Amino acid sequence: MKSFLxxxxxxxxxxxxxxxxxxxxxxPACGREVAVPKLRDFSRLKSVEEGQSRSGMGWRLAHACMLAGGVATVLAWSGAALLAVPQQATITSEMIRANVAAASDKQIFQAWKELSQSGVARPPLPDEKRLQQRSSFWQGVSRALLVIGTLGAVMGLVGAGMWATARPQRR
Ligand SMILES: [Zn+2]
Incomplete structure (x- = not known):
């Protein structure tokens, strides 16, 4: 509501x-009763524009938008960049060789027996399955972060646009 001074x-x-x-x-300062002019004489009073406070609010909203969008973008994109760094191959040939060297004859015999029974088309072992699931999980997270980052960037741009249009005009 428009208020007058x-x-x-x-x-x-x-x-x-x-x-x-x-x-x-x-x-409120001196307690005196002050006569308020008739409505038609209100134009002589100084007024506090309704639009001014609204655009001020829009300006704050735009600022908040820009800030939140920017922060979301930086956080999400840096998170995605961290995840996108190729993770070290979890199983290397050195590891297999070391494992085989450390394994007892009985364990090797057991492993050979399992392999010969299941053949080449064996289903993935629980460990391998977990590894696959984990890497696809992190890929999903990384993709989600990219999307969030993009949304944040869009939000920041929208905020910047709002800020440019809703900036309170100083008279
Ligand atoms: Zn007074």
Whole structure:
């Protein structure tokens, strides 16, 4: 609502609304009753523009948008970049050789027996399955972070656009 500034004889300025037209308001500074002019004389009073506070709010919103969007973008994209760094191959030939060397004859015999039974088309072992699931999980997370980062960037741009248009005009 548009409010007007009614000056009191004590030099305090009382904010009033058009609802008070023709009545009296008590000055919060000196306590004097001040006559409020009729509605048609309100144009002589200084007014606090409704639009000003609204655009001020839009401006703050735009700023918040820009800030949140920017932060989301930086966080999400750096997270995605960290995840996208190729993870070291979990199983290397050195590891297999070391494992085989450390394994007892009985274990090797057991492994050979399992391999010969299941053949080449054996189903993935639980460990391999877990590894596959884990890497696809992190790929999913990385993709989600990229999407979040993009949304954040869009939000920041929208905020910047709003900021450019809703910036309060100083008169
Ligand atoms: Zn006063």
């Amino acid at each position: 009614l000056p009191c004889s004590c030099s305090h300025v009382i904010p009033i609304t058009s609802g008070k037209a023709g009545g009296f308001v008590a000055c």
